[in-house]
Amino acid sequence: MLVFLKLGGSLITDKNKPHTPRREVINRLAAEIASARRQNPALQWVLGHGSGSFGHVEGKKYATRSGVRGHEQWLGFAQVWSAARSLNQIVIESLTQAGLPVIAFPPSCCIVASDARISTWEIGPLRSALANGLSPLVYGDVVFDTVRGGTILSTEDLFSHLAHLLKPDRILLAGSEQGVWADFPACTSLIEQITPATYRQMTGHIGDAIATDVTGGMAQKVKSMLDLVKSIPGLQVSIFSGEIPGLVFHALSGSTPGTLLHGEM
Template sequence: MLIFLKLGGSLITDKDRPKTARVDIINRLCGEIAAAKKEKPHLNIILGHGSGSFGHASARKYGTHGGVRSREEWLGFAEVWRDARELNQIVMSSLDEANLPAISFPPSAMVTTDHRKIITWDTQNIQSALQAGLLPVIMGDVIFDHGQGGTILSTEELFHYLALVIHPDRILYTGKDEGVWEDFPQSQKLISKITPQTFPQIQAAIQASASVDVTGGMLLKVQSMLHLVQQIPNLKVQIFSGLEAGNVHKALTGEELGTIISSGF
């Protein structure tokens, strides 16, 4: 069983306070990952995490997502990289404390894009880490881009590409929300299942409630996931809250939480 797990930036950082990690939550989540691995020794996980109040603030300041060309923008590119790395180090330290054999694979050192489309990424080392029983970790990061100098790729975008190469059984996205809401910000009507067949009826509701960051809103993420499950028919994607203790452990060990995205009913 191979699972991709993303810890959302809004979950592991305080997005209203620059460069503020929620260390207590990160430690709890890492403990839940360790407990799931202990319960299911043959469970393989690729872990990803967002940048939250670390990378997004500097990325917005310099417009890194839209391209990097001037001297100031390249200095900003380096600043966004430092911010993303700082949070990654906090997560890696927590994984180490949980006795998880984690190893980080920074996309900025491995991935090249052309107008934000990935054109090179040698994933063999990530696959070798999985085969060796290690826990590979990636994160949203700055990327060198042939067409626009530099850009940023989110963990979702990286997972999308990686899934087409490695074919996980499930992708888990955990953040602050319980799933995809039909009525954000009231957040009273949770969409339990989304398929290519049901999406046209709920698209307007998701678009109206989309929360936007520098790498796109919920609507774009749902559309990307729908495209992915159509290419990998047995894949299931879950979007759920990591604020409730135990949810990550439950999801990793097979419980369906939040919103499920799949290719059919």
């Protein structure tokens, strides 16, 4: 079985304090992932993490996602790269100390985009890492772009591209929210399951609620994952909270916490 697991930026950093990792949380999550690996050594996974209060600060300042033109924006491009790399190193160290054979694949080094969509990514080395029992790690990062000059790709962008090539069985998105709320920001009604059909019915009622999620990206996250569910038979996606100790371990062990996205039964 192949699983993609993302540790959200709001989970592993303090979004209210620039460049502030939540080291205790990162270490706990690393321990849970390592425990899941010991329980099921045959399980393969691709790990990913967001940038949180690291890359997003500079990215917003220089509007890097929208494109890079001129000296000042290229300076910002480099600053986003540096911030994302700093957080990635912290995550790598924690995972390695937990005994996980993790190896990072920085997007800035191996991806070329076209208008913020991946156009070139040679994933042969990543396939080799999986084949040899290693845990590939990707993360939100800057990349060069043939249309925009440069841009930022999220972990969901990376997972979406990889999913079409590697065909994972499950995608686990661990963040700071318990799942997708039907009534954000009141957060009293959690949506347990979403399918392409039910999402079409929901959008008229809760589309605005999803769109105003604190991360600013829940709507796009749900839409992009549903696109994958529709195109990859049998794929299941769980959006859940990594704040609850043990939940990442249980998700890797087969449970479906939070909100489950899946195809029509």
